[in-house]
Amino acid sequence: MLAYTGVVFGFCAVVWHWARGKSWDDSFSFALTVTVSAVVGQWIAGVIRRRAGRSDG
DSSP states (O other), rough: OOHHHHHHHHHHHHHHHHHEEEEHHHHHHHHHHHHHHHHHHHHHHHHHHHHHHOOOO
């Protein structure tokens, strides 16, 4: 999980900085937003799958 988070954060920060020409502060803010969204999205998806699995069948 930590490796996934680090890769997403690093990739987003570098792409946002180089491709968009933004400052590193903006790039880190963007990367943090994307990383938190990705991690929270995975947690929510897991909760939904577990709840759906219990009530099915």
